[in-house]
Amino acid sequence: MTRAQKYFSEMKSKRVAFIGVGVSHLELIKLFLSKGIKVVICDKKSKEEFDEGIYEEFNARGVDFSLGENYIDEIYKCDVVFRTPGFYYNRPELEKARQMGIVVTSEMETFFDLCPCRTYGITGSDGKTTTTTLVSEFLKAEGRRVHLGGNIGKALLPIVETISDSDVAVVELSSFQLISMRESPDIAGITNIRPNHLNVHKDMQEYIDSKLNLILHQNAYSKTILSLDDETTRNLSGYVRGELKYFSRQKQVDNGSFLREDGMLCYSDHGKVTEYVHMNDIKIPGMHNVEDYLTAIAMTYGDVSVQSVVNVAKTFAGVEHRIEFVRELDGVKYYNNSIASSPTRVLACLDAFDQKQIMIQGGSDKGISFEPMADALCKKVKVLILMGETAQKIEDAVKASSEYDPANIRIVRVADMAEAVEIAHHYAVEGDIVSLSPACASFDMYRMFEDRGKHFKQLVNQL
Structure with a gap:
């Protein structure tokens, strides 16, 4: 039995x-x-x-x-x-x-108790869905039977009896799932830890402790991948029981993945360096996606060939709602970044392009500060379209920035997404980029961030 x-x-x-x-x-x-x-x-x-x-x-x-x-x-x-x-x-x-x-x-806790196969688990404030998908795609490219679930994909407990010990399970785990987890995956990756969901969690420490549960219950034969560049994540290294690997886009590491100065994504196995793929050959834009690739490479090193990573990098078009290209109209490109429910995600979108954007923001309040993105908005956004219950808070943060100049950034308030898209279309000229990067949760107007993104795409495609 x-x-x-x-x-x-x-x-x-x-x-x-x-x-x-x-x-x-x-x-x-x-x-x-x-x-x-x-x-x-x-x-x-x-x-x-x-x-x-x-x-x-x-x-x-x-x-x-x-x-x-x-x-x-x-x-x-x-x-x-x-x-x-x-x-x-x-x-x-x-x-x-x-x-x-x-x-x-919960479904995920019970699945971990009963799962007969090797498990890969990923968490983080930003990048966890793309990283989870990449790990899954890498393993599928190797011919493995992969079960994708957790905060992404489908519920896995209903199919647990069909999973064999030669399969692999790849799961994305949120802080709300991890807060009560008392079992950890065989291979764990934490992309980063930044202020998020503080309207629900008691405080930042509880949020960090929730993420810590991903690695806290691993055994000595497990593997853990942490960000070397993110201080909060790096500081969890003392809790690691098994193999500890890092990923970094800022410096070369002795044991883990890194972005070399020439733009090549590499892995160092105790000093023996393997080259994977050049950052310019990765189909999805942005340095944050380079970090996601580095995490996934470190998590699957030894299980996945270089060629499999290269094949995925050149063909994988990204996950829906994550700087997702919607359409080009009259020389204007529209991107759906509805997943950007925090300032750090907005910064990633701003850094993904070498030009000023027209950006739609606003939504429900998660109790986090908008100050971290204010300077960047002033420098990299030409029209800021605000809606939802946080519109005033975002406008106040932008106007309080030392970089704020009303001649360089136009702030427009709108009632809803339909008006936001119309206003963006009105101000956009050939060569512009329009992005939905809300910096907030969606619950003031939508059931989920996916509904918000789909509505945006529908409206853009109707222009």
């Missing part, structure tokens, strides 16, 4: 609550029901707001529902609770459940 089979057999005697019915929980609930496990769905939506088709299907299969205002109370009558990453682990309701002896877990 496999570990997964034993787990599902033992769960038949449990009452299992699922908080929310998102994409990952939908498939997970179906799996648990197929195993004969008693399921309770806890959701703040009322019965009238709940998807009718899903309600009828699950109700017919014997699911108990706890919906509406007091939906969370039912978890105290359950043995196991699965939370979504968006349901903060340190909420008082979950703390009370843990004190009562109720198991509080």
Whole structure:
């Protein structure tokens, strides 16, 4: 009997609550029901707001529902609770459940417990999705069977019984997933750690500690890749138990990947240098993507050939919503960078091009300062189009910059994305670049950053 089979057999005697019915929980609930496990769905939506088709299907299969205002109370009558990453682990309701002896877990935590194959895990404030995708693409180019999941791809626990020990699992992990993780991947990479999600996390230290969980539970045979250039990430090196490798675009490292002065991405294995690909041959633009390649090269060194990396570099067009080219109209290029929900991501977009941009910004407030991007906006943006609840905060930060000159940057306030795209189109002339780089979360106007990016692309394609 496999570990997964034993787990599902033992769960038949449990009452299992699922908080929310998102994409990952939908498939997970179906799996648990197929195993004969008693399921309770806890959701703040009322019965009238709940998807009718899903309600009828699950109700017919014997699911108990706890919906509406007091939906969370039912978890105290359950043995196991699965939370979504968006349901903060340190909420008082979950703390009370843990004190009562109720198991509080998540799809990703349970997958790590049961996964039979080698695991690659990536986190970071910026770059983790592209890096995760690159690791996956490198391994696929080598002919490996890859399961991509976590914060990207699909839920992996529903397919855990189909995974063999010769496969590999590549997962992106957010701070909200990692905050409760007590098992780490075999190979871990941290791209960087910068202020983010401070509207949810108690403080910056809790955010750092969440990221630390990626490597804290590794064993002596594991491998860890850290940024040498990012001080907060570099300072985690003392927690590494297995092999420690670095990546750097600023200096050559003895054991890890680096960007050589001539622009070649290289790997040094105790001084023996392997050349991979020149930065100019990487299809996706920007120095931040060079860093993502360096991370992925260090994570897969020894498992992936140079030729596989070169093939991916020359053909991989990037991940949706990450400085994604949308279209060219009248000589103006439009880019969707909806993932840029923090100032550091905006800086990466500004650095990706050698000219001033027309930039659309604004959204919901994550409790982080916009001051770090203010100087760069003044130097590298000619029209700044602001919307959403943070519009005033961004404008205040820009005008407080010592680089601010109203003759060099025009600030325009708009009501919504449709008006933002129209204004950008109005001011753009041949040769210009227009980017959606919000510096904020999307929740004031959109359900997710993906919805924001798709709306932007729709509007641009309608011009």
